[in-house]
Amino acid sequence: xxxxxxxxxxxxxxxxxxxxxxxxxxxxxxxxxxxxxxxxxxxxxxxxxxxxxxxxxxxxxxxxxxxxxxxxxxxxxxxxxxxxxxxxxxxxxxxxxxxxxxxxxxxxxxxxxxxxxxxxxxxxxxxxxxxxxxxxxxxxxxxxxxxxxxxxxxxxxxxxxxxxxxxxxxxxxxxxxxxxxxxxxxxxxxxxxxxxxxxxxxxxxxxxxxxxxxxxxxxxxxxxxxxxxxxxxxxxxxxxxxxxxxxxxxxxxxxxxxxxxxxxxxxxxxxxxxxxxxxxxxxxxxxxxxxxxxxxxxxxxxxxxxxxxxxxxxxxxxxxxxxxxxxxxxxxxxxxxxxxxxxxxxxxxxxxxxxxxxxxxxxxxxxxxxxxxxxxxxxx
Numbered sequence: 001x002x003x004x005x006x007x008x009x010x011x012x013x014x015x016x017x018x019x020x021x022x023x024x025x026x027x028x029x030x031x032x033x034x035x036x037x038x039x040x041x042x043x044x045x046x047x048x049x050x051x052x053x054x055x056x057x058x059x060x061x062x063x064x065x066x067x068x069x070x071x072x073x074x075x076x077x078x079x080x081x082x083x084x085x086x087x088x089x090x091x092x093x094x095x096x097x098x099x100x101x102x103x104x105x106x107x108x109x110x111x112x113x114x115x116x117x118x119x120x121x122x123x124x125x126x127x128x129x130x131x132x133x134x135x136x137x138x139x140x141x142x143x144x145x146x147x148x149x150x151x152x153x154x155x156x157x158x159x160x161x162x163x164x165x166x167x168x169x170x171x172x173x174x175x176x177x178x179x180x181x182x183x184x185x186x187x188x189x190x191x192x193x194x195x196x197x198x199x200x201x202x203x204x205x206x207x208x209x210x211x212x213x214x215x216x217x218x219x220x221x222x223x224x225x226x227x228x229x230x231x232x233x234x235x236x237x238x239x240x241x242x243x244x245x246x247x248x249x250x251x252x253x254x255x256x257x258x259x260x261x262x263x264x265x266x267x268x269x270x271x272x273x274x275x276x277x278x279x280x281x282x283x284x285x286x287x288x289x290x291x292x293x294x295x296x297x298x299x300x301x302x303x304x305x306x307x308x309x310x311x312x313x314x315x316x317x318x319x320x321x322x323x324x325x326x327x328x329x330x331x332x333x334x335x336x337x338x339x340x341x342x343x344x345x346x347x348x349x350x351x352x353x354x355x356x357x358x359x360x361x362x363x364x365x366x367x368x369x370x371x372x373x374x375x376x377x378x379x380x
Contacts, residue, residue, distance in 0.1 A: 111357025140328030156270030196233030
């Protein structure tokens, strides 16, 4: 089997997330970047492609040009899939075009600008028969895999309570008014959608809860804040959660929590035990038990389940972090795509899909609706 050929839409010079995708996709040696439409500006796109040492004829001025011209290339040359790393409002158009022209897709979260687009895109994915991965990268951490496996195998017993938080402080001041591009589009409803922090970090918290516990959030009550001067979209929020099995949960999200960096953390409490994982210290999974001592799991450490061992890349005691977790999404997607290209099937491939994308958009819409109605309980 050969390396998979990736095209990229967005992520040009100066883009944080574009650089992350390129690094993460290359870590396991299964993927190479062969082309791109890196900016809405043709001039900037071509300059970014040249900076990445791509041939000039594979640096495109628009995503439409890239998809259509790549389709015309011989099968042994053209891209196999496209990675979409644009702001939210530019997820749906290129994903739709790529899928309808026979290309598989990896897309940044949230999946689309609106819930209607998400539902339509899920249908397009199903009709196309192509693969679609959504980069909820935190599910790629070995110890998140361990946490999920422990819950699924019944180690914690029936789940009763969940606490999740995702706290940042980078929007504590009006940085969007200073020309900071990463902030400006995130506070613009036309580019971000109806959710601010909800879409940017809340969907990660929602996805982590449902991934680890295997339970769906049935309904929520949301109290959202808009603290930044002149902001229309939420930059803070507290939510109560009711899970489908009767468990209760709390979620706190913020991008105005001054001093916080990327404080994503989750605690899950069951009848027999509990677990705690923190993204800023991702190499420890702390578990607590009724009649046993506290036990701490580490990547490639003792007594891990295969689900965690399979994505632990280096010997125990060597830290694995954000890029490696991101790379696991790409690795699992690439493994699935290689199997498909070889005429094989993989049961239950472990990466977020369009279904997770729709769930994220349903979460955003339910939270906004709840907040509008004085934090009333709202079904997802």
